Amino acid sequence: MxxxxxxxxxxxxxxxxxxxxxxxxxxxxxxxxxxxxxxxxxxxxxxxxxxxxxxxxxxxxxxxxxxxxxxxxxxxxxxxxxxxxxxxxxxxxxxxxxxxxxxxxxxxxxxxxxxxxxxxxxxxxxxxxxxxxxxxxxxxxxxxxxxxxxxxxxxxxxxxxxxxxxxxxxxxxxxxxxxxxxxxxxxxxxxxxxxxxxxxxxxxxxxxARTAEMCKLTENSFRDVNIAFANELSIICDKLDINVWELIKLANRHPRVNILQPGPGVGGHCIAVDPWFIVSQTPDEARLIRTAREVNDSKPEWVIDKVKLAVADYLQANPDKTAKDVTIACFGLAFKPDIDDLRESPALSITLSIAATHPGPIWAVEPNIAELPTSLVELATLKPIHEALANAAINVLLVDHRQFRQLEDMPLGKVLDFKGIWVSKDKNLKKENI
CATH class of the missing domain: 3.40.50.720 (NAD(P)-binding Rossmann-like Domain)
Incomplete structure (x- = not known):
């Protein structure tokens, strides 16, 4: 050649x-x-x-x-x-x-x-x-x-x-x-x-050719099922008042257990998409694959509900404020850490949903992009990290970008950590983890 x-x-x-x-x-x-x-x-x-x-x-x-x-x-x-x-x-x-x-x-x-x-x-x-x-x-x-x-x-x-x-x-x-x-x-x-x-x-x-096609779909479906287990576990632990990050760390000490980390959902043009290709061709047989997709696809709604509860709690603690006074900072828009790719991103969809319903300011903190995607331009403001940390009333961590992992100063407002990186660094945030 x-x-x-x-x-x-x-x-x-x-x-x-x-x-x-x-x-x-x-x-x-x-x-x-x-x-x-x-x-x-x-x-x-x-x-x-x-x-x-x-x-x-x-x-x-x-x-x-x-x-x-x-x-x-x-x-x-x-x-x-x-x-x-x-x-x-x-x-x-x-x-x-x-x-x-x-x-x-x-x-x-x-x-x-x-x-x-x-x-x-x-x-x-x-x-x-x-x-x-x-x-x-x-x-x-x-x-x-x-x-x-x-x-x-x-x-x-x-x-x-x-x-x-x-x-x-x-x-x-x-x-x-x-x-x-x-x-x-x-x-x-x-x-x-x-x-x-x-x-x-x-x-x-x-x-x-057919086996190669199915191989790619299988690889991503396998990861999707494993992530769905972690995401479902995080919801269960939240209800039972258990720190899911500590639980997974302990469970993974078993020599044959390797649980992945939960998050706000699954994104990208692979894991969030490929399993559905199997389901679309074999809907009656792909029961576990379908269920895993449904678990991961539903996680953003659970996250959004948590943010709404956080706003309600803030207003109850600050009766002189209204929802218009509550600034929410969403940390991360990409579908995974340290990239600019927003395709099928749960962080982006969550931010869009919050911005569409919350009457107060919405700040997007995404260090890997220079401007907001068109869908978010009129709904949110792109903010630098430290301005958001110091001024937002509610901080929603959606993507564990390197810049967020390396922070020395934690947010001053309420924290909803859906990636478990700030919770592990600051014991004072332990009760705010998801």
């Missing part, structure tokens, strides 16, 4: 780091994205997302001429599709996946395909999506042959290879983590494995 060209379709949190890593190996990479602003930013050698060290890799790759971004697909030898797979809009209790972005990407690259090309789907997808993608490609290019009809003799190779990286550590994990590669035929798998071996230091494990 040393003299070949790779095209990455979708230059977001997965596509751009993947493009940068390939380009760092002196492979010509053409990045494709419909966002003109993102394309222009990348072509200046800059990045439009927050990911440690990615800016340096992109700058070097662009300067050396190995990475270029565009809004329209161009001919290449391998195409990696890394576009979103959201839920369909509307009243959908089983959160049916929306594959329109994968379909659009397939139709976009179809005109530039040629015999011998490799197409890999990286987007997290329901079982069978790779086959559907191949069908879309075949419909658009009847002059070419595809694995579903011509097997090993097909003109185009098609495979599925899910990303399995942790935001904030994407570059390292892209290199070090094993990759599960599911080709539609053994030759498809072999071609995909050879491509990833350009930079992957871990093992490239070959399986079928």
């Amino acid at each position: 040393n003299n070949k060209t790779i095209s990455i379709i979708g230059l977001g949190y997965i596509g751009l780091p993947t493009a940068a890593v390939f380009a760092s190996r002196k492979i010509k990479v053409i990045g494709v994205d419909i966002n003109q602003k993102a394309v222009d930013t990348i072509n200046r050698g800059q990045i439009h997302i927050v990911e440690p060290d990615l800016d340096m890799v992109v700058q070097a790759a662009v300067s050396a001429g190995y990475l270029r971004a565009t809004t329209q697909p161009e001919p290449a030898d391998a195409f990696l599709i890394a576009v979103p797979t959201p839920f369909k809009a509307g009243n959908n209790s089983d959160h049916e996946p929306d594959l329109r972005f994968i379909q659009a990407a397939s139709r976009a690259i179809a005109p530039v395909l040629k015999p011998g090309d490799l197409v890999i789907l990286e987007s997290t997808s329901p079982v069978g999506t790779t086959e559907q993608m191949a069908a879309w490609l075949a419909a658009a290019r009847p002059d070419l042959t595809f694995p579903q009809t011509h097997g090993e003799a097909s003109d185009i190779r098609v495979a599925y290879c899910p990303e399995r990286v942790l935001p904030g550590h994407v570059l390292r994990e892209l290199l070090q983590n094993d990759r599960v590669i599911g080709g539609m035929t053994p030759k498809c798998s072999e071609a995909a494995a050879q491509l990833y071996k350009i930079f992957v230091q871990g093992e490239c494990v070959v399986t079928t």
